[in-house]
Amino acid sequence: MKKKIAVLSGDGIGPEVVAQAIKVLNAIAGKYNHTFEYTEALAGAIAIDVTGNPMPDETLKVCLESDAILFGAIGDPKYDNDPNAKVRPEQGLLKIRKEMGLFCNIRPVTTYDSLIDKSPLKEDRIKGADLVVYRELTGGIYFGEKGRKNNDTTAYDNCEYSVIEIERIAKPAFEAARARRKKLTLVDKANVLETSRLWRDVVKKMASEYPDVEVDYLFVDNAAMQMIVNPVQFDVILTENMFGDIISDEASVITGSLGLLASASMGAKTAMFEPCHGSYPQAAGKNVANPVAAILSAAMMLDHFQLFDEANCIRKAVKKSIDEGIATVDINNQNPKNTSTVGDYIAKFVGESSSVTA
Numbered sequence: 001m002k003k004k005i006a007v008l009s010g011d012g013i014g015p016e017v018v019a020q021a022i023k024v025l026n027a028i029a030g031k032y033n034h035t036f037e038y039t040e041a042l043a044g045a046i047a048i049d050v051t052g053n054p055m056p057d058e059t060l061k062v063c064l065e066s067d068a069i070l071f072g073a074i075g076d077p078k079y080d081n082d083p084n085a086k087v088r089p090e091q092g093l094l095k096i097r098k099e100m101g102l103f104c105n106i107r108p109v110t111t112y113d114s115l116i117d118k119s120p121l122k123e124d125r126i127k128g129a130d131l132v133v134y135r136e137l138t139g140g141i142y143f144g145e146k147g148r149k150n151n152d153t154t155a156y157d158n159c160e161y162s163v164i165e166i167e168r169i170a171k172p173a174f175e176a177a178r179a180r181r182k183k184l185t186l187v188d189k190a191n192v193l194e195t196s197r198l199w200r201d202v203v204k205k206m207a208s209e210y211p212d213v214e215v216d217y218l219f220v221d222n223a224a225m226q227m228i229v230n231p232v233q234f235d236v237i238l239t240e241n242m243f244g245d246i247i248s249d250e251a252s253v254i255t256g257s258l259g260l261l262a263s264a265s266m267g268a269k270t271a272m273f274e275p276c277h278g279s280y281p282q283a284a285g286k287n288v289a290n291p292v293a294a295i296l297s298a299a300m301m302l303d304h305f306q307l308f309d310e311a312n313c314i315r316k317a318v319k320k321s322i323d324e325g326i327a328t329v330d331i332n333n334q335n336p337k338n339t340s341t342v343g344d345y346i347a348k349f350v351g352e353s354s355s356v357t358a
C-alpha cells in the first residue's frame with residue numbers, strides 16, 4: 001500500500017516525538033512492504049516565526065493532498081506569556097481542525113498492568129480501566145465568538161452547539177459503545193448550561209436506536225471525580241469540546257502519564273492523528289519526552305488505513321517496551337531511557353517481531 005502522510009511536527013517536543021513515530025512507521029513499511037511518503041509542513045509557533053501565520057495555507061494544501069495528517073504539538077511560552085500577542089500557535093490547531101472538519105476526536109485510555117504502580121491512584125480502583133473519550137472537536141466554547149467589551153473590563157467566550165453537530169459525534173460514539181462493552185456516558189453540565197440540555201435531548205433520542213447500549217448521564221464535575229475514584233465504570237465517554245479536553249488529560253493519570261495518550265481526529269475531509277499532550281516546552285530539545293502517545297497515534301492512523309495487523313504490531317511493541325522498562329522518565333524514574341532510545345527499541349521490535357496479535 002502507498003500512502004501520503006502530511007507531517008506537522010509543530011513546537012516544543014512535537015518534532016522529537018513525531019520523529020519516533022516516523023521511525024516506527026518506517027519499520028512497519030519495511031516489514032509489510034508499504035510505502036509511506038511524508039511531506040513536512042509548518043504549524044504553530046514555528047509557522048508564526050517563519051510565515052506570520054500559525055496555520056499557513058500551504059500547510060492546509062499539503063494536508064488536503066495527503067491521505068492523513070500526523071501531528072505533533074504546538075504552543076510556545078513566548079506566546080503563552082504574552083497577553084497582548086496578536087496571533088497564537090493554538091489558533092493554528094483550531095484552524096486545521098475546523099478547516100478539515102475534524103469533529104470527532106477519539107482518545108483511548110488504555111492501562112498497562114506493568115505501569116499500575118506509576119499511577120498516583122489506588123491500584124484496586126484502576127486495574128482493568130479501559131475507556132475511550134469521544135470528544136466533539138470543532139464546536140463549543142473554543143470556537144464561539146470571543147472578545148472584550150466595556151473598555152476591556154469584560155471578556156466573553158460564546159458556547160454554541162447545533163443538533164447536527166451533536167448527532168454527528170454521538171453516532172460514532174454509540175457505534176463504538178456497541179462494539180465495546182455497550183455503555184455510553186454523556187458528560188455534560190445540563191443542570192446549568194442550555195447547550196448541555198440540547199446534548200441530552202439529542203443523545204436521549206438517539207439512544208432509542210441503540211437499545212443494546214446502556215446510556216448514563218453525568219454532570220462534568222461529578223464525572224471528573226468519578227474518573228479518579230471509579231474509572232472502571234466507564235466504557236465510552238461522549239462529551240463536548242472543552243469537557244473532553246479536560247477530562248481526557250485527567251484520565252491519563254489512570255495510565256501513568258499524559259505521554260501515553262494517543263488520539264485520532266476524524267472528519268469530513270481527512271483525518272489527523274495527534275498525541276493528547278501539548279508541546280511540553282520544559283522538555284523540548286532534551287530527548288526526555290515520552291514518544292508513546294505519538295507512536296500510538298501513528299498506530300491509529302494505520303487503523304484508519306485499514307492496516308489492522310500493522311497497527312496491532314505497533315501496540316504490541318509499545319507494550320513490550322513498557323513491560324521491559326524501556327521507557328522515559330515519566331513512567332520509569334529508576335532507569336529512564338531517552339525519547340530516541342524508546343523509539344529505536346519499538347521500531348526494532350516492530351521490524352523483528354513475527355506475531356501481529358496485540
Ligand SMILES: NC(=O)C1=CN([C@@H]2O[C@H](COP(=O)(O)OP(=O)(O)OC[C@H]3O[C@@H](n4cnc5c(N)ncnc54)[C@H](O)[C@@H]3O)[C@@H](O)[C@H]2O)C=CC1
Nearest residue numbers: 073074075076080258259276277278279280281289290330
Ligand atoms: N495538541 C496540542 O498541540 C496542545 C498544545 N498545548 C500547548 O502546549 C503548551 C504546554 O501546555 P501544557 O499545559 O504545559 O500541557 P502539556 O501537555 O504540554 O504538558 C503538561 C504536562 O504533561 C506532561 N507531559 C506532556 N507530554 C508529555 C510527554 N510526551 N512525555 C512525558 N510527559 C508529558 C508533563 O508533565 C507536562 O508538564 C502550551 O503552549 C499549550 O497551549 C496544550 C495541549 C495540547
Ligand SMILES: CC(C)CC(=O)C(=O)O
Nearest residue numbers: 090093094142245276278
Ligand atoms: C489548543 C488546545 C485546544 C489543544 C488541547 O488542549 C487539546 O486538543 O487537547
Ligand SMILES: [Mg+2]
Nearest residue numbers: 245246249276
Ligand atoms: Mg488538551
